[in-house]
Amino acid sequence: MLHIKDLYTAVDNKKILEGLNLSVNVGEVHAIMGPNGSGKSTLANILAGKEGYNITQGSVSYENENLLELSPEERARKGVFLAFQYPVEIPGVNNIYLLKAALNAIRKHQGKPELDAMEFMNLVKGKMKLVQMNKDLLSRSVNEGFSGGEKKRNEIFQMAILEPKLAILDETDSGLDIDALKIVAEGVNSLRNKNRAFILVTHYQRLLNYIKPDHVHVLSKGKIVRSGGPELALELEEKGYDWIN
Amino acid sequence: MNKTIRHYLADFKQLQNIKKDDWFSKQRQSAFNIFQESGFPSTRKENWKYTDVKPITKKLFSNITNSNVVISDNEIDAILFKELECIELVFVNGAYSEKYSNIKNLPNKLTIRNMANAFVNDEDFLKKHLSQYVNDDSSSFVTLNTAFIQDGVYINVPSDLTLERPISITYISKDNSNIFATHPRNLIFMGENSKATIIENYIGIDDANYFTNAVTETSLSQGASLKHYKIQQESSNAFHIGSLNTSQNKDSRFESHSISIGGALVRNDINARLNKEGAEIMMNGLYMTDNAQHIDNHTRVDHFKPYTQSNQNYRGVLNGKSRGVFNGKVVVHPQAQKIEAYQNNANLLLSDDAEIDTKPELEIYADDVKCNHGATIGQLDNDMLFYLRSRAIDEQTARSLLTYAFADEIINNISFQSIKNKLEHLIIGRLPDSSLIREYV
Numbered sequence: 278m279l280h281i282k283d284l285y286t287a288v289d290n291k292k293i294l295e296g297l298n299l300s301v302n303v304g305e306v307h308a309i310m311g312p313n314g315s316g317k318s319t320l321a322n323i324l325a326g327k328e329g330y331n332i333t334q335g336s337v338s339y340e341n342e343n344l345l346e347l348s349p350e351e352r353a354r355k356g357v358f359l360a361f362q363y364p365v366e367i368p369g370v371n372n373i374y375l376l377k378a379a380l381n382a383i384r385k386h387q388g389k390p391e392l393d394a395m396e397f398m399n400l401v402k403g404k405m406k407l408v409q410m411n412k413d414l415l416s417r418s419v420n421e422g423f424s425g426g427e428k429k430r431n432e433i434f435q436m437a438i439l440e441p442k443l444a445i446l447d448e449t450d451s452g453l454d455i456d457a458l459k460i461v462a463e464g465v466n467s468l469r470n471k472n473r474a475f476i477l478v479t480h481y482q483r484l485l486n487y488i489k490p491d492h493v494h495v496l497s498k499g500k501i502v503r504s505g506g507p508e509l510a511l512e513l514e515e516k517g518y519d520w521i522n
Numbered sequence: 523m524n525k526t527i528r529h530y531l532a533d534f535k536q537l538q539n540i541k542k543d544d545w546f547s548k549q550r551q552s553a554f555n556i557f558q559e560s561g562f563p564s565t566r567k568e569n570w571k572y573t574d575v576k577p578i579t580k581k582l583f584s585n586i587t588n589s590n591v592v593i594s595d596n597e598i599d600a601i602l603f604k605e606l607e608c609i610e611l612v613f614v615n616g617a618y619s620e621k622y623s624n625i626k627n628l629p630n631k632l633t634i635r636n637m638a639n640a641f642v643n644d645e646d647f648l649k650k651h652l653s654q655y656v657n658d659d660s661s662s663f664v665t666l667n668t669a670f671i672q673d674g675v676y677i678n679v680p681s682d683l684t685l686e687r688p689i690s691i692t693y694i695s696k697d698n699s700n701i702f703a704t705h706p707r708n709l710i711f712m713g714e715n716s717k718a719t720i721i722e723n724y725i726g727i728d729d730a731n732y733f734t735n736a737v738t739e740t741s742l743s744q745g746a747s748l749k750h751y752k753i754q755q756e757s758s759n760a761f762h763i764g765s766l767n768t769s770q771n772k773d774s775r776f777e778s779h780s781i782s783i784g785g786a787l788v789r790n791d792i793n794a795r796l797n798k799e800g801a802e803i804m805m806n807g808l809y810m811t812d813n814a815q816h817i818d819n820h821t822r823v824d825h826f827k828p829y830t831q832s833n834q835n836y837r838g839v840l841n842g843k844s845r846g847v848f849n850g851k852v853v854v855h856p857q858a859q860k861i862e863a864y865q866n867n868a869n870l871l872l873s874d875d876a877e878i879d880t881k882p883e884l885e886i887y888a889d890d891v892k893c894n895h896g897a898t899i900g901q902l903d904n905d906m907l908f909y910l911r912s913r914a915i916d917e918q919t920a921r922s923l924l925t926y927a928f929a930d931e932i933i934n935n936i937s938f939q940s941i942k943n944k945l946e947h948l949i950i951g952r953l954p955d956s957s958l959i960r961e962y963v
Binding site: 325326327328348349350352353354358359361364365367368369370371374375376377378379382383386418419435439 | 903904905906908909910911912913914915916917919923924926927928930931934961962
């Protein structure tokens with residue numbers, strides 16, 4: 278589904294990714310771990326289409342298309358979803374209206390009929406339970422005044438509504454207490470299926486206690502230096518990132 | 523004497539001839555004398571530094587109101603806020619339209635009249651109050667207005683009356699055989715503990731070519747509360763110079779909402795005087811410009827006494843090659859301790875060619891006060907844009923949505939729900955790609 282080949286990127290002439298290779302098949306869950314500054318968030322942002330990264334070499338194909346040529350909105354419509362590390366607050370833009378427009382843009386792209394307000398609200402009610410979203414948050418502006426945990430839950434809630442094919446979770450576990458972490462993990466687990474792939478970007482192993490990955494990769498200095506199964510994450514936890522270098 | 527002043531003088535003589543038996547003619551004359559002396563302001567004057575009025579002074583507008591212009595029912599339906607069920611005063615090219623106005627069935631003791639009528643019926647009151655809440659030498663446009671008063675609105679809200687229905691004053695301008703100027707004059711007097719809502723709406727039909735030179739004076743007695751809305755949607759060829767002058771007594775509260783989206787060259791002045799303890803003013807403003815529009819907002823607040831408060835929040839959205847000006851001045855006089863004064867001006871530049879000059883000023887002569895001011899100028903936030911696009915929203919829609927959200931912060935300060943809804947629609951209509959975002963708001 279996703280093939281990243283020999284990817285090199287820079288921001289303001291500072292090299293970030295230096296020859297990254299990664300392949301993700303449908304139905305798989307990949308964890309990407311690494312110390313701060315290893316390029317984890319850069320990878321997540323590049324996959325979602327954030328501007329400002331200079332891609333100097335390499336390719337990314339997604340469902341046999343050149344992903345790097347697509348705008349962020351085209352990627353989203355084709356099933357790519359990024360759960361942000363720091364979801365931005367957007368005063369004046371209503372959470373629920375945005376989500377309805379997002380879902381309908383994706384459905385339109387898929388040739389499905391748009392949902393009307395009633396159908397949409399029924400869908401919302403079901404998914405809200407999944408991440409125990411407070412209903413008051415829905416009618417507020419996007420992330421405005423949300424606590425850190427509420428923002429992260431809102432990301433997972435959006436993911437549940439939009440049902441992406443490739444979900445990238447950028448440090449979704451950071452800043453969450455254990456209860457919130459469990460809720461988020463349950464949300465993710467319930468969305469796991471054979472048609473959907475996940476990339477979990479994380480610094481710590483603890484998220485992987487609740488979401489069991491198929492593959493674990495260690496990112497260091499802009500490339501993947503080691504890959505393995507879930508046991509690799511435990512080994513990292515025990516020995517620390519210094520062990521890699 | 524230059525050609526323009528000669529032209530105004532000729533019109534003035536004609537008006538004095540028409541109104542020769544008028545009790546006001548002496549004041550008219552003295553106002554015109556001051557105007558003739560000072561002429562129009564040049565950009566060398568600090569208050570007019572960023573706004574060159576030459577496009578106005580170059581043109582020879584007819585200053586004598588012509589009441590023969592008619593507008594259709596369809597035109598009026600598109601303009602008036604019918605669903606607000608206002609007490610309605612409508613003017614067409616400066617002349618009062620009895621047909622479209624509705625000032626019947628007013629509460630006891632409440633006086634609302636068009637100014638031409640008030641000159642006859644309320645002479646005693648006007649003699650005492652007209653021109654008392656404005657400085658005739660504050661601006662030559664004010665003196666010009668005083669010299670050419672032909673119509674406008676006089677409102678006197680008696681003590682203790684809470685007026686539930688808003689009063690709507692609509693100045694419509696429509697193309698005429700010649701270019702024309704109107705000089706609307708409004709006087710609003712609020713008795714003790716009275717409450718009212720007033721909407722001033724300035725609107726042009728088609729691309730009419732004219733100049734509106736409006737002056738509003740308000741006086742709030744002790745404990746009075748006035749919510750004032752000014753909606754400026756003049757035609758794209760029109761010039762608009764308008765001032766709102768307030769004089770506030772003890773514990774009175776003024777709420778000003780100024781929405782300025784029309785006109786080619788526009789200047790809105792607010793001069794607020796907080797004369798007694800506990801007086802409070804909120805000034806909330808939005809200006810949206812495009813193409814070659816120029817909109818200048820000037821505010822001045824004088825805190826004369828302790829425990830007075832002012833709170834200003836203005837936002838601008840500038841597109842095309844347009845230009846905006848915000849100049850807000852707060853003067854805290856020596857004995858005005860324990861006052862609070864806040865001022866904020868935020869601007870969004872949507873194009874590389876748009877320009878904003880923003881100048882918040884504080885002059886403080888007291889030492890125990892709470893004041894702050896700030897101004898920002900920026901583009902749309904890239905992180906917000908990326909967030910929306912990552913949720914499948916196309917770039918154009920995302921931009922339009924964020925622009926709307928920026929402007930809507932000002933509209934959200936309006937507590938009157940039906941006016942708020944009306945203004946939100948007005949703003950959406952002014953956005954680039956407005957059709958894309960209707961389902962979001």
